[in-house]
Amino acid sequence: MASSDVEPENGDDPSETPPPSENNDDFNAAIKSGSEMEASEPDASAQAPPPRPTYxxxxxxxxxxxxxxKATIFTDLFVYHADLRFAHPTKQERVDALNEAHPVFYKLCxxxxxxxxxxxVAITVGLAGTAAWGTIHRLFYA
Structure with missing residues (x-):
């Protein structure tokens, strides 16, 4: 039996596979030069400057x-009631349905x-103003 009579085990036709030296020029050149064929994407964390600290x-x-x-305590209460009362697919539809049923409750929230x-804001400004007034009064009038 000749070697050409033996069928490959994996089912590939030996006439379709290229010999190792064909179509591998780029690969062989990359191996010899030690460089990558495609450049890797740069590491974003290494190039980006550190974020500036915010106030x-x-x-x-x-x-x-x-x-x-930023807190919306009463609006969150309204959304909670909408979730309890209605079984619409989205939260927005449930809130809209409760808004149509109880518009006064929505406006109140x-x-x-x-x-x-x-x-x-008034309490914060009042506390800051009181502290400033106390400091000014102690420095200049006491």
Missing amino acids: EDQVPGVRFLASLL RNSDYVMRIAL
Whole structure:
């Protein structure tokens, strides 16, 4: 039996596979030069400068105050009730359905959030003003 009569085990036709020296010029050149055929993507963390610290990171308490100003306690209450009352597929549809059923409750929740923010700003400004007045009064009038 000749070697050409033996069929390959993996089912490949030996006439279709190129000899090792063909179509491998780029590969062989890359191996000899020790370079990659395609450049790797640059590491983003190595090239990017470190982020600049924000005002919230530099001053203690500012992050807490900012989180209080972003809080929507009463609107979250409205959304919670919408989730309990309606079984629509999306949260927005449930909130819209509760808004149509109880528009006064929606306005009350939204306005309560605004009043809470205004009160928080007023308290913060009042405390800062009182501290400034106490410092000025002690420095110049005491």
